[in-house]
Amino acid sequence: MKKHLQFCLSFLICAFSQAQEIDLKSKKDTTHLDEVIVISRHKLSNYRQEKALSSIDDFLEKSNKITMIKRGNYAWEAGLNNMNSNRLTITIDGMQIFGACTDKMDPVTSYVDVSNLEKVNINSGQEGSENGNCIGGGIDLQLPESTFLNTGLKTNVDLGYETNGNYKTTGVDLTYSGKKFYINTDAIYRKSDNYKAGGNKEVLYSQFEKFNISVLSGYKLNNNASLNATLIYDKATNVGYPALPMDVSLAEGIITSLSHQYLNNETFIKSLETKLYFNSITHIMDDSQRPDVPIRMDMPGWSDTYGFYSKAQITNNHHELNLNINGFYNKSLAEMTMYPNDPNQPAMFMYTWPDIRTLYTGVFVKDVFKFNANETLTSTLRFGFHKNRIAKQTGLESLQIFYPEISDSKNRFLSSFSSNYKIKNHAFDFMFGLGYGERAPTVSEGYGFFLFNSFDNYDYIGNPTLKNEKALETNAKVNYHHHKFHIGLEASYFYILDYIIGNIDSTLSPMTIGANGVQVYHQLNSASIFDVYLNSSYQLSNKLSVNGSIGYNYGNGSNNKPLPLIKPFSYVAEINYKNPNFNAAIQIEGNGNQSRYSGFYGEDETPAYACLNINLGNVFYLKTDKIIAKYGIENILDTYYSTFADWNNIPRQGRNFYLNLSYLF
16 A cells, blocks of 8 residues: 555656646745635635535645644544644634533534635634634634625535445525625535444444534615624534544534625725624533443533624725724533432532633734835734633632632733735745734633543643733745746744643542543643645646645644644645546645654654545536536545544544535526
């Protein structure tokens, strides 16, 4: 198998190097520090996303800087710049949403589907602080914009099937667009059995079932103003998590919003949008489907968020100014009930999140100053007020066992700023940036009570006395374009002060049977994270292109221990062919051996791997209708492997044949 992979990789590299000798027209720069992933189920895209009916997790994983932490076959946790979701701001169309699971089994991204979204904005470091304070960056899952196109009624139906896991997908969209009113309704259903890893090895408890429906509508008040409303309902049931000791019987989310939008290119204020929103999340963990557990547990959680934002864009001479005033109020409550195997023993109950109320309000300013057509300076600034309050008296008293002096509330002030200078001409462009950011501890880090982490097999206790985590960052990027050849190098470095992570407390006894002990959240003096990526592409002809990317990442703490979940050396190489009615691509992707792993934090060594994939697409026209087919084979050689981000080394899917059909009429 290794010989096959080496041959394929050599073939791709050879084709790539030979193509560089051809002299063709210049290529537009497509490498940005802030990345936009366009999501469309109904277009044959030359982007590396091969399946029109992929999950949002598959879309995000195609980005260089994003890592998807996988605990099962569903609801992967997005990381950015080698930092997990604790250090990011992840929003849906600017709306703050918080999962209701203490084990991160329901990240924000799990409560939407690709059918809801138009694109994803990925902003590194403090460029991602538009919607909230963060350290690593921001990911905004954006809904479609208002469309008063007067095109009448349009419909499309989607069907998908994958052999690995007997995975079925069905979707339907209904869109009406008039001169003053539009409504877009879609529904999608997904169901998968247990998938199989390489070598036809079944991965137990990897099944899931999901249903999502959304309604987007708008009314045009006049030529410049409109009212828009959004409703998204998402429900997942029977979700297995093979990397965890528990599964999920229900993950349910309701997301609503009402907004007013003003657009006018002739006035001082070019755009103004004000939105009110509410979302409610219910998440229920249980172990009723596991055959042998030392004690039965139910662990439900709830998260409700009320919020607003008001965004304005102003253009004046050389300045483009963006202003965002936003705020939210969140209620997070989680509990655990343990049922002893001896029916004569009483059940045990405790709050794992003792009804934490979080109030946040802040202001964000971004100024893009254009010195001339080739030089720009982009500066951002955010100030925020953050307040936590413990609403459950029993929860406060439980935490006071470990922190006798704490009160029921904690106020924090958060700030961040960044500045990026960019210069470009016809052949080169260069960018250099600096930034500083702060974040508050999450609910789990500050107030979690005996939260079991199966990654290192420890119970965790929050620490309300933690200071704000702070980060200094620098980033640079350079691109060179010569006719249809492009090569780009980008790197970023984060120096994080008061880095929040667990620390073993040998004086405490674990609550979870079989746990190694208890860790209490504390702060390292500092931590360093570095990444660098080299991206290159060449357009051999109007139909044929090649591209490749390699990356290196590094993370270390002031205790001289490697940080967990740092991506090893990675690479991807691809040959693409496309014409208006057909596209095809062959791709090899993989990671090097993760030899620098964090055994201190529960990691072990992950072997190198490589996967070979092929994907194809056709579009067929039937008078005014259109059929789009996407089909291919993933992991052609049926490689058995795990990545560094697969929780407890759960293996990824083996060979998988798939077919997606979309009928637009």
